[in-house]
Amino acid sequence: GAVVSQHPSRVICKSGTSVKIECRSLDFQATTMFWYRQFPKKSLMLMATSNEGSKATYEQGVEKDKFLINHASLTLSTLTVTSAHPEDSSFYICSARDQATGEGEKLFFGSGTQLSVL
Amino acid sequence: ILNVEQSPQSLHVQEGDSTNFTCSFPSSNFYALHWYRWETAKSPEALFVMTLNGDEKKKGRISATLNTKEGYSYLYIKGSQPEDSATYLCAQGDKLIFGTGTRLQVFP
Numbered sequence: 001g002a003v004v005s006q007h008p009s010r011v012i013c014k015s016g017t018s019v020k021i022e023c024r025s026l027d028f029q030a031t032t033m034f035w036y037r038q039f040p041k042k043s044l045m046l047m048a049t050s051n052e053g054s055k056a057t058y059e060q061g062v063e064k065d066k067f068l069i070n071h072a073s074l075t076l077s078t079l080t081v082t083s084a085h086p087e088d089s090s091f092y093i094c095s096a097r098d099q100a101t102g103e104g105e106k107l108f109f110g111s112g113t114q115l116s117v118l
Numbered sequence: 119i120l121n122v123e124q125s126p127q128s129l130h131v132q133e134g135d136s137t138n139f140t141c142s143f144p145s146s147n148f149y150a151l152h153w154y155r156w157e158t159a160k161s162p163e164a165l166f167v168m169t170l171n172g173d174e175k176k177k178g179r180i181s182a183t184l185n186t187k188e189g190y191s192y193l194y195i196k197g198s199q200p201e202d203s204a205t206y207l208c209a210q211g212d213k214l215i216f217g218t219g220t221r222l223q224v225f226p
Contacts, residue, residue, distance in 0.1 A: 034214075036216075042218060043207075043215075043218045044209075044216040045216075046213055046214065049213075059213075093162075095162075105150055105152070105167045106164040106167050107154075107214065108164070109154075109162040109163075111161045112161070
C-alpha cells in the first residue's frame with residue numbers, strides 16, 4: 001500500500017525558533033496533502049490542505065503566517081512552525097490520498113511529529 | 119460544523135471476546151464515513167471507507183455498518199486478539215472531521 005513518510009518524529013526546540021516538518025509520499029504522487037494537529041485526549045483537527053503548486057487552504061482559526069505550508073513537488077509537503085512558542089507544542093500529522101488507486105478517498109498517514117517548545 | 123462522536127472512549131476486553139463501538143455524526147449533508155486503526159507509535163491505517171446508507175464492509179474479523187439516515191456507524195471485532203489493541207478513529211465529511219477515538223485493549 002501507499003506509504004507516507006513524516007519526519008522528524010520528535011523535536012524539542014527553544015521558544016522563538018522555527019521548526020520544519022516534512023511529509024513525503026514515497027510510492028505515489030500526491031497533489032493534495034493534509035495537515036492535522038492533535039491536542040492531548042482530543043481528536044485530530046484539520047489545520048490546512050496543502051496543494052501542489054499553489055497556496056495552501058487553511059481552516060478557520062489557523063494562522064497562515066504561523067504555520068507555513070509549502071507543497072513544491074508532487075511528493076513533498078512541508079509545515080514550518082514559525083517563531084514557535086510553548087502553546088504550539090502539540091502532535092502534528094500529515095496525510096495524503098493516492099488517487100491513482102481505486103480507493104481514492106482513503107487517507108494514508110505519516111507517523112506524526114511530537115513538537116515540544118521550551 | 120460537523121460533530122463526530124465516538125463511544126465508548128475506551129474498552130478493555132479479554133482475548134476471544136467480540137466487541138463493538140459506535141461513531142455518531144450529523145445525518146445531514148453526509149459525504150463519506152471512514153474508519154482508521156491507530157496503533158501506538160505507528161501511522162493510522164485505513165480500515166473502511168463507506169458511502170452508502172446500509173453499507174456493510176468486512177475485513178477479516180473486523181466489520182462495519184453504516185446508517186446515514188440516523189447518523190451512526192458501528193465497528194465490530196469478532197474474537198478480539200491482543201494485536202487488535204489500538205485506537206479506532208472514525209471520520210466523516212469531505213474534509214474528514216475526526217472523532218476522539220475508541221481505545222481498545224485486548225488482554226490475553
